[in-house]
Amino acid sequence: MSKPKTYSSMIFLLIGVVIGGLAFSNFYKGPEARAFNASEPAVTATVPPARDKAITSLRDLNNAFVDIAAAVSPTVVTVSTEKVLRFRNRSPFASPFFFDPFGDFFGDSNRRRGQDSPEQQFRQQGLGSGVIVSNDGYILTNNHVIAEADSITIRMTDGRTLPAKVIGTDPKTDIAVIKVNAKNLPAIRLGDSEQLRVGEWVLAIGSPLSADLASTVTQGIVSAKGRSNVGLAQYEDFIQTDAAINPGNSGGALINLDGELVGINTAIATRSGGFQGIGFSVPINMARHVMESLIKNGKVVRGWLGVSIQTVDESLAKGLNLDGPGGVVVSQVVENSPAERAGLQTEDVILALNGRKVKDNSQLSADIAAMAPGSQANLTVLREGRKREIAVTLGEQPANFGVRGFEPSPDELLGFTVETLNNRLAQRYDLDATRRGVVVTNIDAVSSAYRAGLREGDLIVKVNRKSVANVTEFSGMLQNAKKGDTVLLQIARNDGTQFLAFEL
The missing domain is CATH 2.30.42.10 (PDZ domain)
Known part of the structure; x- marks a missing residue:
């Protein structure tokens, strides 16, 4: 049997999962953040931002972490799911052409008449985490945590258990929004994941392995940003962290030192099946866009360019007579697409989008998808050795975009x-x-x-x-x-x- 696609041949990714020196100075104060509210997006968060403190000793540093964890933990919930699977066992004698010599003897009327056995049910239970983002009950989590669940409940740190309903899901980013019928809930502040810096301290909070381990807090740093080609979702721009996360952490919170939500913990890379220092979180900027679109439109509305693209590696660069790797090459332009109307051509090399350097096809795809239909994408393009600027008015991504046209094996x-x-x-x-x-x-x-x-x-x-x-x-x-x-x-x-x- 062929191996499924993974981060490497030896590494597989866990759902549920979805993870230096001490600086004696003030904590970095990021840009102003907010809590989400469906009807009034600028509503003030119920969890105040972490206060700047002078760090003059190890105890001051310790207390700062303690204060952040205490303030934010009530906004992180345990998500429990249940799915009923129905199974009917087919008897080898379930055919009018078979005679079962034991059917009459044991009084098995089903077998005697060549019928299936009675339907049986199995209850499949799942565990994950979620983050309360509005005081009226909206919760962010991973799509894989609640996918195909028949029932969803959340448990808060104060012991309350509440039923939840699905507002919307987006498998393309592995983000889902659920809601509980409650008011005055603790709501976390949403940060700006673009402002995160590699090396910055972060906390991961969730329910690893068991509901009995709810509100587990671990600490680490931002190991890298913009991780793609991980194999988890269609659109990937992951924050990599070494904060310890394990199965059950999926959907939980990645927090900066201002006590703001900067990522939704999603997966880890591992050879052992357990945590090995490589965790991945969906950036909150991407998750926020998905969440707001799901609540407002009932679906995720994405921008669409209308091209097929490939990352320009060293081999492609040589084949295209380029100076070196970098950017993406247009391998196909969709007929009547925004790209065709703007004049993009096959073999154009896209170097930048709105002034931001294009690293690979995953990054450009995610960036275009995050833009609103009707907005303008300014592309820096290399064509026949000369750079040119092309402005494209984006369309809306078709509903079946990215769907394969064949049945999986x-x-x-x-x-x-x-x-x-x-x-x-x-x-x-x-x-x-x-x-x-x-x-x-x-x-x-x-x-x-x-x-x-x-x-x-x-x-x-x-x-x-x-x-x-x-x-x-x-x-x-x-x-x-x-x-x-x-x-x-x-x-x-x-x-x-x-x-x-x-x-x-």
């Missing part, structure tokens, strides 16, 4: 890969080498299987109630699987077995 639907159990894998994952089954050797953290609880190192012994001994049998059992089907696995883990059910 079973491998892609599953989101994980397996190998037949052998001595090497038994030693690697501490499994009983005498057992029969297939071992999960890689799993995509955005897959339904991962959300259902499947992990690397699990030994799959049954698929849809049928024993499986090797990869060939496993592939044969799922070769006709399609999107929407429910898969029931029996796995062995830690000297015990358990069932996991998930929908493709």
Whole structure:
């Protein structure tokens, strides 16, 4: 089976996840921030900004972190979801052409008449985090935290449990907005993620691993900005941090030292399955745009240029006779698109958008999508060795933009890969080498299987109630699987077995 796309061949990303020296000086005071309110966007936040304090000792620094955590933690909630999966077991004798000699003897009327067994239900539970962004109950979280959930509840730090409804979701950025029916809630201030600097201290707050660990606060720095090609979403501009985050942190808050929300914690990169110092957060500027559009329009309205583009790497630069890598090359111009009307051509190299240097195709795609339809995009373009400025009036991105025109394969639907159990894998994952089954050797953290609880190192012994001994049998059992089907696995883990059910 082919491996799913990951950050590298050895690294997979976890959902839920969605993570120097001491400067004895005043904390950096960022630009004025605000809390979000659907009807009155400029409403004052209920959580005041952190006060500037003179740091003259380690205890002063410690107290500053304590004060920020205490002020912001009540705005971060635990998000619990439940999905009901329905499964019907097909009897091998469920056919009018089969005679079941045991049906009459055991009084099984279903088998005797060649019918399926009664429908069974499995409740799949999920855990994540969310951030209250308005005092009337709007909450930001990740799309993968609440995707396809039948019911959603949030638990606040004061112990209250409230039902929540989905206002809107955006899989293209992995952002979702939910709402609870409550007033006078603590609401966090929204910062400006553009003003974040690499090396700046940040706090991560969420509910890692268990609801019992709600309001866990970890500290780190901004390791990098503008991370893309991570493989989590269509539009990526992640903040990278080394603040410790783990499964369950997804949808939680990344906070600067002004006590402002600067990111929504989304995933980690790891080889071990646990935190290894590389976490990713959706910048609040991107999340704010998505949130406001979902609430106002019921969908995300994005700008559209109408071109296919490729990052200009060293090889492309040589092929196009350019001085060096940089920018993106236009490989196709869509007919009757804003780009065609503005005069963009195939082989044009876009170097900058509105004066900002274009790093790669992911960055330009995200920047264009964040602009409003009807706004003007000023492009710096290299054509036949000469730079020129081209102004494009953006259109609205089509609803089916970026949707693939073919059905995903079973491998892609599953989101994980397996190998037949052998001595090497038994030693690697501490499994009983005498057992029969297939071992999960890689799993995509955005897959339904991962959300259902499947992990690397699990030994799959049954698929849809049928024993499986090797990869060939496993592939044969799922070769006709399609999107929407429910898969029931029996796995062995830690000297015990358990069932996991998930929908493709």
